[in-house]
Amino acid sequence: MLRDLYATLRGLLIVLLIIDGCAQSIKHDEAAAARRAIEFAQAAFVDQNFDRAYDLLSAGGKRHLSLETFKQTVSRMHSRGFPTKVTAKEFQPMPGENAIWIYLVGQNSEDQFGYRLTMESDGHGDYQVLAFDTGVVGRMFSPLSEKQPFKTTFSTH
Numbered sequence: 177m178l179r180d181l182y183a184t185l186r187g188l189l190i191v192l193l194i195i196d197g198c199a200q201s202i203k204h205d206e207a208a209a210a211r212r213a214i215e216f217a218q219a220a221f222v223d224q225n226f227d228r229a230y231d232l233l234s235a236g237g238k239r240h241l242s243l244e245t246f247k248q249t250v251s252r253m254h255s256r257g258f259p260t261k262v263t264a265k266e267f268q269p270m271p272g273e274n275a276i277w278i279y280l281v282g283q284n285s286e287d288q289f290g291y292r293l294t295m296e297s298d299g300h301g302d303y304q305v306l307a308f309d310t311g312v313v314g315r316m317f318s319p320l321s322e323k324q325p326f327k328t329t330f331s332t333h
Contacts, residue, residue, distance in 0.1 A: 204276045209295040209303040210264040210330040213278040216293065216305045217262040218332040220250050221282055224258060234296045234304035253289075253310060260284045262291070264330040266323045274299070279311055279323070 212232070220229035226247045233241070241249070259282030266279040275296045282289035292311035295303040 204267075204269050204297065205301055205303075206267040206269075206276060206278075206324075206326070207328065207330075208301055209276050209297075210267065210278055210326060212303040213264055213280060213293045213295055213305070214262065214330045214332055216308075217280055217282070217291065220308075221254070221259050221262055221289070221291070222332050224250075226250060232305055234306045236296065237304070237306045240307075256287050257284055258282075259287075259289050262289075262332045264326055266325050268323045270294075275306060276303075 216229055216232045219225045219232060227243070229250070230238070230243050230246050233246070261284075262280050262282040264278055265281050268277040268279070270276060275294050278293045278295055280291040280293065282291065290311040292309050293305050294307040296306040297303055
């Protein structure tokens with residue numbers, strides 16, 4: 177009877193540890209993610225160096241997007257022209273995920289552009305671009321209360 181009680185308690189403890197491990201939030205380095213997002217924006221949006229920008233995608237990003245499709249997607253996003261400067265404005269951790277959203281604003285002499293980059297953590301303090309879009313979906317479906325402005329400015333040159 178005592179042996180059964182210990183076995184039950186041990187099993188319960190293991191289950192609780194697993195649940196606790198899954199519930200803990202992942203600590204992100206938003207500054208590191210922003211620097212990598214700006215590096216990507218410089219290559220893809222400002223310099224239009226699509227080969228270099230594609231190299232900056234994570235393995236998961238490349239798995240869903242061929243180089244040719246990547247080039248077409250970036251070009252289609254910029255039918256009115258490309259920005260000459262891009263700045264990281266806000267970030268938003270993705271609860272329970274190994275990724276963080278970085279919101280960017282691009283501009284040229286005539287227009288302004290919005291971007292949302294999903295930055296995937298490698299678990300060692302570095303990030304790569306998993307996905308990118310214009311941020312419209314992010315405004316509609318992500319809770320605004322979690323967006324936070326950067327305290328430091330991160331911009332292309």
